Amino acid sequence: MVRYGSTPIIPGEAQGSSLVLDQPLSWWGGVDPVTGTVIDRNHPRRGTCLTGRILILPHGRGSSGGSAVLAESMRLQTAPSALILREVDPILVVGVAAGMELYENTTCPLLVADSVYHRLSTNRPTRVYRDGTIEQS
Numbered sequence: 001m002v003r004y005g006s007t008p009i010i011p012g013e014a015q016g017s018s019l020v021l022d023q024p025l026s027w028w029g030g031v032d033p034v035t036g037t038v039i040d041r042n043h044p045r046r047g048t049c050l051t052g053r054i055l056i057l058p059h060g061r062g063s064s065g066g067s068a069v070l071a072e073s074m075r076l077q078t079a080p081s082a083l084i085l086r087e088v089d090p091i092l093v094v095g096v097a098a099g100m101e102l103y104e105n106t107t108c109p110l111l112v113a114d115s116v117y118h119r120l121s122t123n124r125p126t127r128v129y130r131d132g133t134i135e136q137s
Contacts, residue, residue: 001135001136001137002119002135002136002137003133003134003135004112004116004119004120004133004134004136005112005116005132005133005134006084006110006111006112006116006128006132006133006134007110007111007112007132008108008109008110008111008130008131008132009085009088009093009096009109009110009111010093010096010097010100010106010108010109011108011130011131011132012082012106012107012108012128012130013108013127013128013129013130014054014081014082014106014107014108014127014128015054015081015125015126015127015128016052016053016054016080016081016082016125016126017052017053017054017123017124017125017126018053018054018056018120018121018122018123018124018125018126018136019045019048019050019053019054019055019056019080019122019123020056020057020120020121020122021045021055021056021057021058022044022058023043023044023057023058024057024058024059024060024061025038025040025043025045025057025060025061026040026060026061026062026063026066027060027062027065027066027067027069027070027073027091027092027095028062028063028064028065028066028068028069029062029063030043030061030062030066031050031069031070031073033069033070033072033073033076033078034076034078035049035051035078036049036050036051036073036076036078036079036080037049037050038050050073050078050079050080051077051078051079051080052080052081053080053081054080054081054082054084054126054128055080055082055083055084056084056117056120056122057083057084057085057086058085058086058087058117059085059086059087059088059089059092060089060091060092062091063091064091064094066091066092066095067091067092067094067095067098068095068098069095070092070095070096070099070107071095071096071098071099071102071103073099074095074096074099074100074103074105074106074107075099075102075103075105077105079099079105079107080107081107081108081128082107082108082109082110082126082128083096083107083108083109083110084110084112084117084120084128084134085109085110085111085112086111086112086113086114086117087111088111089109092109093109096108096109108128110128110132110134112134116134120134120136121136124136124137125137
């Protein structure tokens with residue numbers, strides 16, 4: 001078990017299997033909120049389901065409408081359990097905040113340093129704590 005520090009953007013707890021995206025992802029037109037699947041035909045993770053995953057990505061990409069798609073994913077319970085970001089992404093943070101307020105459902109966004117981001121691995125059991133601790137088996 002390896003532990004890393006992070007800065008919680010909106011504190012919360014989550015656990016799930018990790019998924020590292022090397023490229024940013026747009027929720028608007030890039031994720032199907034009904035299935036939680038990446039549908040962007042140009043994204044290397046097209047067809048991958050994000051539901052319940054600890055999603056590790058550099059930042060989001062694209063339209064401010066992505067906030068609504070992420071919030072809708074939270075309503076439908078198809079959103080990732082957590083978003084671990086290298087850069088704060090206001091679109092994703094607004095989507096999470098809206099989803100929490102409207103649906104009392106949480107997807108925890110966290111900010112990590114580059115050194116931590118590059119150490120996190122895909123398909124590992126991962127847990128996020130309210131204080132920002134990330135545990136990965």
